[in-house]
Amino acid sequence: MSNGRRPATGNRYRTGYLRSPAWFRRRDQWFTEQTARTEELRCVVCWQVAVRRDLELHHLDYRRVACDRGRWRAGEEHEDLCAMHPGCHELVHGIIEADPVLRRHRSRPIATVHAIRVARARRAAHAEAQS
Numbered sequence: 001m002s003n004g005r006r007p008a009t010g011n012r013y014r015t016g017y018l019r020s021p022a023w024f025r026r027r028d029q030w031f032t033e034q035t036a037r038t039e040e041l042r043c044v045v046c047w048q049v050a051v052r053r054d055l056e057l058h059h060l061d062y063r064r065v066a067c068d069r070g071r072w073r074a075g076e077e078h079e080d081l082c083a084m085h086p087g088c089h090e091l092v093h094g095i096i097e098a099d100p101v102l103r104r105h106r107s108r109p110i111a112t113v114h115a116i117r118v119a120r121a122r123r124a125a126h127a128e129a130q131s
């Protein structure tokens with residue numbers, strides 16, 4: 001198992017899914033539900049309020065995504081997904097990619113939570129350096 005964005009094995013599973021109508025519907029549904037729950041959307045990394053078009057969804061867990069005879073099934077729980085700015089999302093993936101332990105030896109939810117913590121610390125240090 002790998003949490004890398006482009007696993008060495010050339011896994012097309014995630015890229016195929018992320019272009020499927022099943023995912024587009026699940027993503028719409030996630031934003032609708034999140035807005036109903038919290039009224040405003042925030043990036044989980046920098047915690048700034050954001051609008052939907054400025055956010056991407058990151059998968060904490062792909063285990064409930066299935067492919068059944070070529071048809072994708074989006075079974076993610078709400079908590080399997082979280083919203084991030086594209087730049088914050090890149091940062092999180094960069095942190096996971098750069099760390100062999102996070103990439104290979106931690107579950108994806110744990111790797112993500114750890115990477116978000118590191119990303120926040122980096123952003124805070126950066127803001128400090130600029131002030």
Ligand SMILES: [Zn+2]
Pocket residue numbers: 043044045046047048084085088
């Ligand atoms: Zn952000």
Ligand SMILES: [Zn+2]
Pocket residue numbers: 057058059089093
């Ligand atoms: Zn992601």
